[in-house]
Amino acid sequence: MKNTVKLILMIILMRIIVGCTNKDTPLCCAGDDTLFEFSLINRDGLDLLDENITGSYNTENIRLYDLVENDEYLINNPNSDYPKGYSIIKRDEIYRIRPSFSETNKLSKEGIIEWSVTRRDTIFLEMIQQSEDVKRLVKVKYNNEVVWDENTANADYRYFQIVK
Numbered sequence: 001m002k003n004t005v006k007l008i009l010m011i012i013l014m015r016i017i018v019g020c021t022n023k024d025t026p027l028c029c030a031g032d033d034t035l036f037e038f039s040l041i042n043r044d045g046l047d048l049l050d051e052n053i054t055g056s057y058n059t060e061n062i063r064l065y066d067l068v069e070n071d072e073y074l075i076n077n078p079n080s081d082y083p084k085g086y087s088i089i090k091r092d093e094i095y096r097i098r099p100s101f102s103e104t105n106k107l108s109k110e111g112i113i114e115w116s117v118t119r120r121d122t123i124f125l126e127m128i129q130q131s132e133d134v135k136r137l138v139k140v141k142y143n144n145e146v147v148w149d150e151n152t153a154n155a156d157y158r159y160f161q162i163v164k
Helices: 002-018 026-031
Strands: 037-041 063-068 071-074 086-091 094-099 108-116 119-131 134-142 145-149 159-163
Touching (some): 094 108
Parallel strands (some): 037 159
Antiparallel strands (some): 086 094, 108 119
């Protein structure tokens, strides 16, 4: 029995150590430091991601698009934990969206968030190559306005709030 447990632990350890040798797999880039989140409130301070608030966005209808050379690509990964490319989380008594755009070899990424049929916003991400396999987010622009910059905000806490 002890040998079986040791063997299983050894296999798990080896998978962890060599798990990212194939850089073409999506899991390899999971260490990229590019995640961020934001909340969306109206002028009265009401949470527009809280479906219990009148006038909030239906979070099931939100669409994320990668924008590549002016072409839009809907993010749709049915086998992913977040098939639409985002998650909605509640933290500090407010809902937040954590978008996750497709991986890129470039140090910038542009995307579109479609809140409803009539409301769309753009997001621009600027990154640096932190190490051979890891990019780090350094700036976020929302509708061409800088809303988070690691030089002027807490670099370890990539969060901002949008007022609509």
